[in-house]
Amino acid sequence: MTYCVGILVRDGLVMIADTRTNAGVDNIATFRKLHLFEIPGERVITLATAGNLSVSQSVMSLLSDGIEDPVTGELETLLSVSSMFKAAQLVGRAVRQVYEMDGAEMEKHRTGFDVTILLGGQIGQGPMRLYQVYSAGNAIEATQDTPFLQIGEPKYGKPILDRAISHETELIEALKLGLISMDSTLKSNLGVGLPIDIVMAKRNALKAGITYRIQEDEPYFRDLRERWSAALRAAHQAIPHPPYVEEAL
Amino acid sequence: MTYCVGILVRDGLVMIADTRTNAGVDNIATFRKLHLFEIPGERVITLATAGNLSVSQSVMSLLSDGIEDPVTGELETLLSVSSMFKAAQLVGRAVRQVYEMDGAEMEKHRTGFDVTILLGGQIGQGPMRLYQVYSAGNAIEATQDTPFLQIGEPKYGKPILDRAISHETELIEALKLGLISMDSTLKSNLGVGLPIDIVMAKRNALKAGITYRIQEDEPYFRDLRERWSAALRAAHQAIPHPPYVEEAL
Numbered sequence: 167m168t169y170c171v172g173i174l175v176r177d178g179l180v181m182i183a184d185t186r187t188n189a190g191v192d193n194i195a196t197f198r199k200l201h202l203f204e205i206p207g208e209r210v211i212t213l214a215t216a217g218n219l220s221v222s223q224s225v226m227s228l229l230s231d232g233i234e235d236p237v238t239g240e241l242e243t244l245l246s247v248s249s250m251f252k253a254a255q256l257v258g259r260a261v262r263q264v265y266e267m268d269g270a271e272m273e274k275h276r277t278g279f280d281v282t283i284l285l286g287g288q289i290g291q292g293p294m295r296l297y298q299v300y301s302a303g304n305a306i307e308a309t310q311d312t313p314f315l316q317i318g319e320p321k322y323g324k325p326i327l328d329r330a331i332s333h334e335t336e337l338i339e340a341l342k343l344g345l346i347s348m349d350s351t352l353k354s355n356l357g358v359g360l361p362i363d364i365v366m367a368k369r370n371a372l373k374a375g376i377t378y379r380i381q382e383d384e385p386y387f388r389d390l391r392e393r394w395s396a397a398l399r400a401a402h403q404a405i406p407h408p409p410y411v412e413e414a415l
Numbered sequence: 416m417t418y419c420v421g422i423l424v425r426d427g428l429v430m431i432a433d434t435r436t437n438a439g440v441d442n443i444a445t446f447r448k449l450h451l452f453e454i455p456g457e458r459v460i461t462l463a464t465a466g467n468l469s470v471s472q473s474v475m476s477l478l479s480d481g482i483e484d485p486v487t488g489e490l491e492t493l494l495s496v497s498s499m500f501k502a503a504q505l506v507g508r509a510v511r512q513v514y515e516m517d518g519a520e521m522e523k524h525r526t527g528f529d530v531t532i533l534l535g536g537q538i539g540q541g542p543m544r545l546y547q548v549y550s551a552g553n554a555i556e557a558t559q560d561t562p563f564l565q566i567g568e569p570k571y572g573k574p575i576l577d578r579a580i581s582h583e584t585e586l587i588e589a590l591k592l593g594l595i596s597m598d599s600t601l602k603s604n605l606g607v608g609l610p611i612d613i614v615m616a617k618r619n620a621l622k623a624g625i626t627y628r629i630q631e632d633e634p635y636f637r638d639l640r641e642r643w644s645a646a647l648r649a650a651h652q653a654i655p656h657p658p659y660v661e662e663a664l
Contacts, residue, residue: 321570325599329644330651338660342651350574366660378659386657393654395578401646402579402591408635410627411587411615 167357168199168318170214171327171344172284174296174308177337178368178375179286182344183214184318184352186359200363201226203244203287206373211244211253211287212365216318217280217301218272221264225281228260250287250295257285258303265301282317287367294369316347322354323347341366342390345380349391362387416606417448417567419463420576420593421533423545423557426586427617427624428535431593432463433567433601435608449612450475452493452536455622460493460502460536461614465567466529466550467521470513474530477509499536499544506534507552514550531566536616543618565596571603572596590615591639594629598640611636 170183183200197219203211213229215222232241233256247253261281269279279301286296296308298315308315310333316324330343341364351358366376380387419432432449446468452460462478464471481490482505496502510530518528530550537543545557547564557564559582565573579592590613600607615625629636 322574325571328602397650405642
């Protein structure tokens with residue numbers, strides 16, 4: 167399993183991903199799922215991957231080596247495409263090429279061809295965008311109504327995002343909320359694990375303001391988890407008792 | 416979909432269930448999923464059901480009409496069994512009878528035989544217990560280490576329970592936490608809906624202290640939802656910024 171979340175707010179983009187992969191619960195390993203393609207001052211693009219590791223690694227390799235443009239015949243990479251929409255199409259083409267390469271054989275061995283990719287960033291004067299690319303190579307885009315996208319195991323970490331994230335949320339709060347959402351998932355799903363990778367980019371900065379890895383036992387993240395648990399306990403205790411219960415106790 | 420949660424703490428038992436059933440998203444209805452079998456002063460037993468509605472209704476009918484004891488030949492019901500363990504076995508036998516009746520035909524029509532039941536309560540001087548009975552009729556039991564069980568859609572409502580529920584949690588707090596857990600699920604899963612039914616029973620009271628239905632727009636539940644959302648927003652804002660971000664902003 168995997169948990170990655172991308173949050174696109176007014177002031178910028180946060181992307182957070184865990185690093186645990188597992189082939190069964192008795193075979194776990196650590197692989198980076200969050201990737202950065204950056205030409206500071208010109209573009210910042212970050213990708214997070216979920217699904218079959220061989221598929222997502224092949225997609226990343228194709229995106230680094232380049233994919234031939236079907237019209238011009240030129241090699242395109244995430245460092246050469248001219249817009250985020252074209253970047254999403256390029257990622258989709260990479261997914262489809264891997265499917266052509268490996269999909270049929272994988273299905274013979276009952277291994278589902280399964281990959282989902284978050285793609286966020288900004289190129290030049292274009293808008294900052296956040297996409298989710300599916301196994302079929304098609305994509306959806308985050309909007310002001312729904313400013314976050316999740317891949318992998320989304321459910322445990324969704325309630326806090328549903329309640330607290332809006333387009334107007336400050337970028338630093340979006341980062342903290344993403345970490346809280348990750349914490350909820352870590353607690354409940356053994357297939358999601360530390361270290362946690364973070365990329366944060368301010369809108370129009372055209373560079374990653376933060377690229378950071380939270381290791382096991384990092385004091386700030388441990389403190390955030392403890393404060394959050396304590397705050398939740400205080401919050402439910404502060405809610406009045408239901409009126410229909412008072413007389414029954 | 417469905418969401419039901421049972422919480423067994425030192426001072427008693429809380430069971431909470433939604434009432435929405437759906438056959439596809441375009442066919443929803445309201446059915447009670449939380450049931451009470453009670454002889455005040457002698458026993459209090461409550462059941463919550465998830466899964467295929469025809470299966471769970473048939474199980475409930477068998478439990479009311481009675482099932483023949485395989486040894487004595489006598490009809491047994493939840494009002495006649497002598498312990499909670501025997502109650503769990505009786506529910507398991509009911510599930511197996513329905514499977515014998517309908518299982519094969521349902522599978523012909525590609526309708527999975529799918530039912531899960533929470534069963535909690537206390538009989539006479541016996542211990543208060545909380546079980547989860549599966550489609551195969553087997554059961555697990557809540558313990559002091561894991562004092563809550565969930566059926567239906569468990570994931571959205573699990574993080575708050577994981578963080579806040581222990582065997583020592585006060586009964587009234589367990590109720591509030593169950594309602595918060597239900598709220599998180601209502602927000603994220605359209606297959607879970609109001610009204611919400613509640614049964615609460617103090618240990619050794621041998622009766623239901625509360626049987627209550629939360630209707631749409633009930634002021635206390637609306638207030639709880641708003642207070643909880645506000646508390647979460649305050650809580651994440653009160654967490655300090657990550658040290659690695661301060662310089663980047």
